[in-house]
Every structure is written in structure tokens, then in C-alpha cells.
Amino acid sequence: MRKLTAVTVLLAAAGCGTGSAEGDAVPVVVGYQSKTINTVTAGTLLRAQGYFEERLGELGRRTGKRYEVTWQDYDTGAPITAQMIAGKIDIGSMGDYPLLINGSRTQDQGDQGTRMVSVTGYNARGALNMVVVRPDSTIKTLSELKGRKVSASVGSAGHGTLVRALGGVGVTVENQQPQVGASALQGGGVDALSQFVAWPGQLVFARQAKLLYDGAALDHPTLHGVVVRKPFATAQPDVLREFLRAQLDATRYLHENPLAAAETVARATGLPTEVVYLYNGPNGIATFDLSLKSVLRQALRDDVPFLKSIGNIDGLDVDAFIDDGPLKTVVESTEDTANPARITGTDTACGVEVSDPATAGEAWFEGEAAPRPAATPECLLKLVRATGAKLRTAYVPDAETGTRWFAEHAFWVREGGRLLPFTTEAAAERHGDVLTFAQALDAVGA
Structure with missing residues (x-):
């Protein structure tokens, strides 16, 4: 585990006639994983944007209380779970398997245990x-x-x-x-x-x-989500509600400003912006939505037998572990799994509007502030050839799975008069002779 970083922010109830002493502040400890980037709406991006602190500031003005937020950054979900069991972390974000382990470790504690309250990012097919x-x-x-x-x-x-x-x-x-x-x-x-x-x-x-x-x-969903200590949720329902509202703020910001969000996360984590944008950008591998969808609930149920088989858990009542009550007070859930962040704009190489997320891609050239949209993989190849500028990176969807991937690291095949990209060589070989990105660029101009 890399070195723990903790930042504490004290939020005063502005305008209160009699301020509370710091010792009277309501402590809130949030555990997150900065480099597990599809938890960013409950971690890295949320922290960087300050939405939770803003929400608690507003809450403090209504209640006259102070709220002290401490952020703790870990590499994996396991230490977050350990700290939650010890009562030292109140709210945590982690992946599906760590979430299930978290719930199983505390299920015998009943109302003293933990509950899953929202989703951060997921991929309906498992590409994470x-x-x-x-x-x-x-x-x-x-x-x-x-x-x-x-x-x-x-x-x-x-x-x-x-x-x-x-x-x-x-x-x-x-x-x-x-x-x-x-x-x-x-x-x-x-x-x-x-x-x-x-x-x-x-x-x-x-x-x-x-x-x-x-x-x-x-084709098995993978997801990350938010878990809370039940005693904290019971004692501080308003704080949990403001956390979920802040998570919704961060999710909306990511959808509306995908590149800026990726740059923020990249600065905080040291990851390349291009990599963050691969996952969290428009048509990205991760779909961000707080909803506790039935397809994701079922995926968690299906994951329990595997974790039992390797001895990580004895079992878990997933339906009892999930508590969507707090989320229902914040946002209306949806069963829709379509990624709300989509590539849009005009494809200048093919002269069409980009509309189909199943084929849309982006080309990012050196010296340009943002990627350019492409309607199809072939249009992207034409755009790269026509521009002639050095490519920073490009993104295309796998022709079979739809997984967004780096165009220059994809395996290309000419099939039925089209040039199709695949994430793996084995998948490409099932469709024909494999071309490199450079060969695909030559082929589109032939």
C-alpha cells in the first residue's frame, strides 16, 4: 500500500450567532482510491472540486453545526474496509469484489455493519x-x-x-x-x-x-460503488445525503466537462490524461451513474459464489447489504445502461455529424487542446491521414464488444470493405488478416 495521505477540511457554519468549538465539529472520514479512476465521482474528482465541502457548508448554515472532513487515499479497497470495521472511516468507495467483502465482514453486526448506497462507475459488459x-x-x-x-x-x-x-x-x-x-x-x-x-x-x-x-x-457487469457505516448513516443522515448530492454534482461535471475532469484527475493521480480520458471520457469504458440498477445488483449476487469459492467470504445477503433509501432522496434512479457521456460534433474527414456511439471515435493531435470527433473507425483513419499532424492518441470502439480503446494499439482488419478495430489480436484474427495501425492508415488511403 502506498503512503496514506489525509487532508482535513473544517467547515464552519457561516453566519451562526454562536460558533461551535473545533472540538464540537462533526467528523466525517472518507476513504477512497485515487488511482482507481472510476470511483472519481466519490473520490478524486469529488475531492478536487470541493463539492462535498460546499454541500456541508450549506448544511452547516441550516443546522448551526461544523463538519470536519478527512480524506484518506488508499491503493485498494481492503484497507478501507479494515478501517471501516474499526470505525475509523465512515464512507468509502471501492470495486465490486471489495464491496462484497466489506459487506460480508460486517453482516453479522446487523445495524452496526455497512451498507452499499450508490454506484460510481461501471461497465455493463465487464471491460473495466x-x-x-x-x-x-x-x-x-x-x-x-x-x-x-x-x-x-x-x-x-x-x-x-x-x-x-x-x-x-x-x-x-x-x-x-x-x-x-x-x-x-x-x-x-x-x-x-x-x-x-x-x-x-x-x-x-x-x-x-x-x-x-x-x-x-x-459480458458480465463490473462496477464500483459507495459504502457507508450504518451507525454513521443513522446518526448523520443529512451528511450522507449531502455526500450523495455532491457525488451527483461530480457526476454531472464529468459528463458536461469530460476533458477538464480527466485533466483534474490526471493532475491528482499522476496518470496520463490520455489514459484517464480513455476510461472516463465520452463513450468511455466507464459509465458514471449513481443508480443501483437491477443488472448491477444481479452481477453482485452472481459474484458471491466466486468469492466464497476462494475463501474470501462465507456468504452475503446482497439485497440486505444494498440500501437505496438515501439515494432515493437525492436522485431518481434509472435502469438505462446507455452511457450519457457521448461523442458529438462534426466529423470533418467524412463531413457528417457524429451520432452513433457504437462507431464513434476521437483523434487527439499534438498541439491541440482537445480531441476531434470521428463518426466511424474509417473516418478516424481518414482524419489522421488528412490532418498529417503528429497524433497524441486516438480512440475507437472494438467492433465486437464496443470497448473504447487506443486506435494505435488496436488490431485492425479489412472486412466487407470496411476497416474494423479490435482490442485483442485473437479477436481480430477471427475476422481476417490483422493489420497494424500504420497499415490500416495506408489501407484507408488505397
Whole structure:
């Protein structure tokens, strides 16, 4: 675990006739994972924008109370859960498997336990978890990992994706934190790395890995969400409500200002803006919506048997663990899984308006402040050729799964007169002869 950072902000009830002493402040401790970037609406972005503090300031003016917010940053969900069990963190954000472990560890405590109260980001097909190999690896399919070493954080969603996708193929799983596994992959200590957002994208963008398996191929939802200590929620319902309202503020900001949001998260985490934008930008791999959708609830129920099978939990009543009461007071939930953040604008290469998220992409050129929209993968290739400028990066949707990926790291195929991108070489080979990005650029001009 990397060094814990904590920032405390004291919010006074402005305008109160008799201010409270600092010792009388209502403490609120929020645990989050800055580099797990589809929790940003309840963590990194929320903290950077100050929405929670603003909301509590307004609450303080109504109640005459002071609220003291402490932000604690961790690499994974496990230490957040440990601190919540110890009563030292009130509200936490984490991935689906850590959420389930969190709930299982406290379910015997009844009203003294924890509850899941909202979703941050999710992918309805499972693309937030991926398996990567070294750039020079000859391995093209998961079955070729048989008898080899794969790094994963045991009990994480990345581990679950690996086990599900392998379908019984035997591998040796090295239980490692993401950064340790990334180093092991580069050093040859393991043959593959199975991890959650944003590690796969980060490693591929840095040309330190290539994608072997897209978790979207499983078509099983993955998600991150917010959990609260029930005693805190009972004692401070107004504070929890303001947290959820602030999360909604951050979600709206991300949808309306995707590039600015990505730049904010990049500055706070040290991740490349291009990587954050891959996941959190328009048509991004992560869809941000607070709703506790039935499809996501079912995914959590389906995840429980796996966690039981590896001994991480004894079991969990997911329906009892989820409490949508507080969220209902803040926003009307929806069952819609369409990403509300979409690529729009005019495609200058093909002379059309960008409208279909299933084919839309973006090209980001050096020296330009923002990416340019493209209606289709072929239009994107034409745009890159016609512009002639150095490409910073580009984004296209996988022709099968729809997963947004780096165009220059995709595998391209000419099929039925079209040029189609795929996230993995194995998927591309099922459709024809594989082209590199450079070859696809040449082909679109032929």
C-alpha cells in the first residue's frame, strides 16, 4: 500500500450567532482510491472540486453545526474496509469484489455493519478488468497461459475476471498489488497481469504491455460503488445525503466537462490524461451513474459464489447489504445502461455529424487542446491521414464488444470493405488478416 495521505477540511457554519468549538465539529472520514479512476465521482474528482465541502457548508448554515472532513487515499479497497470495521472511516468507495467483502465482514453486526448506497462507475459488459502481456509476448489467447504465472490481486474483480475467463485452464496466480505485478510483468517474473482500471490502459499506453483479453468478452457487469457505516448513516443522515448530492454534482461535471475532469484527475493521480480520458471520457469504458440498477445488483449476487469459492467470504445477503433509501432522496434512479457521456460534433474527414456511439471515435493531435470527433473507425483513419499532424492518441470502439480503446494499439482488419478495430489480436484474427495501425492508415488511403 502506498503512503496514506489525509487532508482535513473544517467547515464552519457561516453566519451562526454562536460558533461551535473545533472540538464540537462533526467528523466525517472518507476513504477512497485515487488511482482507481472510476470511483472519481466519490473520490478524486469529488475531492478536487470541493463539492462535498460546499454541500456541508450549506448544511452547516441550516443546522448551526461544523463538519470536519478527512480524506484518506488508499491503493485498494481492503484497507478501507479494515478501517471501516474499526470505525475509523465512515464512507468509502471501492470495486465490486471489495464491496462484497466489506459487506460480508460486517453482516453479522446487523445495524452496526455497512451498507452499499450508490454506484460510481461501471461497465455493463465487464471491460473495466483486462489481462495484458508484455509487448513482445507471443501469447495470443488465455489458453496459452496454461502452466504459466499470472499476476493478480487475489479477491479483486481483476482476479475474478481471470478465473471466469480461463474456464478451467490451470495457471499459477501470483497474489500481488497492481504496481508490484506491473513490475513483475516487465521484469519477466510473470507472463501476464490481470487487473482492474486503470492499470491495463496505463501499461498499454506506455507501451509496456499489450492487451491479451478484454473483460467485456465475458459480458458480465463490473462496477464500483459507495459504502457507508450504518451507525454513521443513522446518526448523520443529512451528511450522507449531502455526500450523495455532491457525488451527483461530480457526476454531472464529468459528463458536461469530460476533458477538464480527466485533466483534474490526471493532475491528482499522476496518470496520463490520455489514459484517464480513455476510461472516463465520452463513450468511455466507464459509465458514471449513481443508480443501483437491477443488472448491477444481479452481477453482485452472481459474484458471491466466486468469492466464497476462494475463501474470501462465507456468504452475503446482497439485497440486505444494498440500501437505496438515501439515494432515493437525492436522485431518481434509472435502469438505462446507455452511457450519457457521448461523442458529438462534426466529423470533418467524412463531413457528417457524429451520432452513433457504437462507431464513434476521437483523434487527439499534438498541439491541440482537445480531441476531434470521428463518426466511424474509417473516418478516424481518414482524419489522421488528412490532418498529417503528429497524433497524441486516438480512440475507437472494438467492433465486437464496443470497448473504447487506443486506435494505435488496436488490431485492425479489412472486412466487407470496411476497416474494423479490435482490442485483442485473437479477436481480430477471427475476422481476417490483422493489420497494424500504420497499415490500416495506408489501407484507408488505397
